[in-house]
Structures are given as structure tokens and as C-alpha cells.
Amino acid sequence: MARIVVIGATGHIGSYLVPRLVRAGHEVAAVTRGASKPYADDPTWAVVERVTLDRDLLEKQGEFGTAIAALKPEIVIDNICFTLASASQLAEALIGKVQHFLHIGTIWTHGFSEVVPTPEDVTKRPFGDYGIQKAAIERYLLDLARRRGFPVTILHPGHIVGEGWSPLNPAGHFDDAAFATLAHGKRLALPNFGMETVHHVHADDIAQLMMLAIANWGASTGEAFHAVSPGAITLRHYAEAMSRWFGHEPNLEFLPWEDWKSRQSAENAESSWGHISRSPNCSIDKGRRLLGHVPRYSSLAAVQQSVSWLIANGKLSI
Template sequence: EALLGRVEHFLHCGTIWIHGHSCQVPTTEDAPRSPFGEYGIRKAAIDDYLLRMARIKGFPATLLHPGHLVGTGWNPINPQGNFNPEVFARLARGATLPLPNLGLETVHHVHADDVAQTFVQALTHRSVALGESFHVVSAAALTLRGFAEGMSRWFGQEPKLEFYSWETWTTMVSEKDARATWDHIAHSPNCSIEKAKSLLGYQPRYTSFEAVQEAVTDMQRRGVIEGN
């Protein structure tokens, strides 16, 4: 409230986790929300507050909600749904990768450059951006299985995947990796960008695969990932 009447345009970076678990996909900005976890709940509360301030008091807010950020310098979420770079190394070697359940949960990446693009577009399309929230993700989410298969082939390998119940799979990875995977597959985001395309002219330059592959190439260069 201290900023009322003092700023022309307030841009807020949120997260697609404000939605909680996916229901009808691709999820639109106005879909009913069921946020869970401290991060998602607090981000949803910020979103609600700013939109209410915009509606009631005319506060000039625009809310941009990115997916899983990736690009050069980033450690991307991998096909297991966590951040362990060894997952990419296994795929590069052609080793077998265990996945939880049937590997059909989703992750939704976005290149950092595409996020920057929407901040600029929100400023240049101020009249239609005020009081609105927008998803900022790639054109399509990936299933864990499809993600693993695509990355395997990118490395020049044939996919070798095995599927296990959640209970069994968690015994095969570290507690840290299991927690990260659970957070991501419990959300299984798959978000629509039609609103951002229509109102802001958003056109993501990177697919999920392209964004991740750029990051992985950089990780290979830095020796974070060994393999092809």
C-alpha cells in the first residue's frame, strides 16, 4: 500500500506453483487453485493480494508466473524431477534410468530469456497487462518419461528406462532427491500460455527441450556432467 500512487507499473515475478496440483490441463490463469507447500501457498497469497489491490484500488500490478527456470548457467530439473546432474550423466552414458510410477507426471520449463521477454512485453503492453496475471512457460510441458527418452536420443543413446512404485523408487535415490521429485510430480504443472500470447504477444523462443539442452551443454563444458 505504501506504493499506491507512487509507481506507474509494478511487475511481480511469481510461480506456476500457485495452482497446486493440476486438474484440467493445460491450466489457465483463472483455473481454481489448490496451492500446497509453504512456497506455493505464500506465492498464491501474494498473487491474490496484488490482484485485489489492482481491482479495488487501481494498483498498477502485473503478475508473471514462470515455470522451471533453465538456460545457460542453470541446473535444470531433470527427467526424475529433481536437480541431481548425475541423471543427465546416466542418460549420456546410455545407462538405465529408474523413474517413479509410470513416468507420466509432468514438468514445465521455461528459458530465462523468455521470462525476461515477458517482463519487457508487459511494459510495452501496459494497457492490457495492468491487473492481470500471466503464465510464462514453454509452449509444452514434458512428461518425465518423454523427457528422459528425448534427452537419451539427444545424447545419441537409445532410452533405457525402468519404472518403480514410489515406495520402491525412493529407496534407490537420496532423501534430498526424493523430496525434490515429490514436490515436482505432486504439482505436475502443465500451463497454458494463450493469454500471454494473445495480450502480450509472447512467443517463447525455446522449447522445453531446447532450453534444457542449452543448460546441459553448458554443464558438460564446465565438467558438471560427464558423458557424451
């Protein structure tokens, strides 16, 4: 078993990953910026080493990578890296010092969907700062693997879902009012014909894929894998399925983008455009083939678990 340092250990992915690592017998050091709690309680956290590091400050001082290396990890998992400068500072400090480095990317490295389901190895044309930076990180890390043997594995999640936070909703944004509208049987407006796609993934399925990548070092290093549910869903199907889950027949209307946008807050409209303009629909064949990954949750099952948590905890009134 290995000593594993998890950066961003109490976030969406880490909340499910850290207990899996402990139960598998690994020694885990959980790195966070403060005394944050994981989204899901689990008794395994009692044996986890907690390490507080201010990544932003240490990176400005050029010391974050050396601070992680000083923890003497055999494996490092980075859940919260968003810029090439951040990735390179950490990776350079770990070359020759770790057996495995796992980085969380994003399916937004693809930009617009072209071939669907989209495999990992298509030419990527990302847009927007987030996708562009994440694609640059991927190129850098995979090049480091080829040139210098850096043992990196990259996982590209879709829209992450789990207990403790609001999922991406059928209107393509994160305002829970869309779920409340459906729960009360009221009419929900969707942009265009509702045929754009979104691709969720339960955080625990990302954790499962991470465990498989660690267990199958030879097949996973130097590779990138999508971490998504078995199938993307259209906004229309998503809204119809959730309506029926709440006990109502669908009550939807479809509006041209500009008309729909005019009815939304600027924040919701921007979020929806970011998601539907990409309309992700990603293949998981590579992870299934090389690592044996079979996600437990469909997109809808993941969302419904998350919404059930919102209802049970008074975050969503139905």
C-alpha cells in the same frame, strides 16, 4: 524510456532481463544483496546502476519498501518475493509512486493440475508453504489493483532453465547424476510410469514476456500470466529425448513410487515428489492473446542449452 529498479537483478531471470531493458533504452538500477555477478555476461551491465540492499534486514526494520521508493523508480520489478508480508510492505510503499509494478510468482500457485493445459483463472488450491504464500501474494496484489488502482502485473514461471545452473532433470529433481546416467547410456529409473509432467521455461523467455508486459501496460496491468514453454513434457519423453540427444537409445526402468523413493537420497525424493505431485501443464494462450508472447524455447531446447553449458564448463562429465 523509464527508470526501472530490478530487485534480484543478478538471479536467473534478472541475468537475462537487465540486458534486454538496457538495450531497449531504459535506465536500470540493479538491486542485490551483495556483489553477485549475473549468470550470463553482457556488456550492457557496464551502464547499470548497482545498488546493494539487505532485504531481510530492511524488512525487519520496516524500511525495504521506502528504500526502493527512494530510488525514484517509474517501474519496479520484484523477482524474489516469497511472503505476503514482504509483498505488502513493498507494494504499500509504492502505491501512487510507480507507473508499473511487476511481480514474479510461480505456477505452483495452482497446486494439483485439474484442467490441462491449465489457464490462469481457474480456482487455485495450492499446497506447501511456497505455493500457498505465492498464491496469497497474488490475491493481495490483484485485489490492490482492483481496489486502489495499483498497476501490477504478475508472471508465473515454470521450472526456470538457462545457462549457468542445473535444470530440473527427467527424474524430477536437480541432481546432475541423472543426466550423467543418460549420457553414459546407463539405465535410469523413473517413478511410476514416467507419465507425470514438468513444465520448463527458459529465463530469457520470461524476460521477453516481461518486456511485452511493460510495452503493453493497458493489457498487462491487473493481470497474471503464465511464463512457461509452449508445452509440458512427461518424465518418460524427457528422458527418452535426452538419451537420444546424448547418442543413445533410451534405457529406462519404471518403479512404483515407494520402490523408486527407497533408491534415492531424501533430498532428491522430496524434490521429485514436489514436482510430480503437481504435474504442471499450463496454458500460455492468455499471454499470446493479450501480449503477443511467443516463447523462443521449447522445454527440451531450453534444457539442452543449459546442459550444453554444464558440459562446456566442466560441471557434467560425459
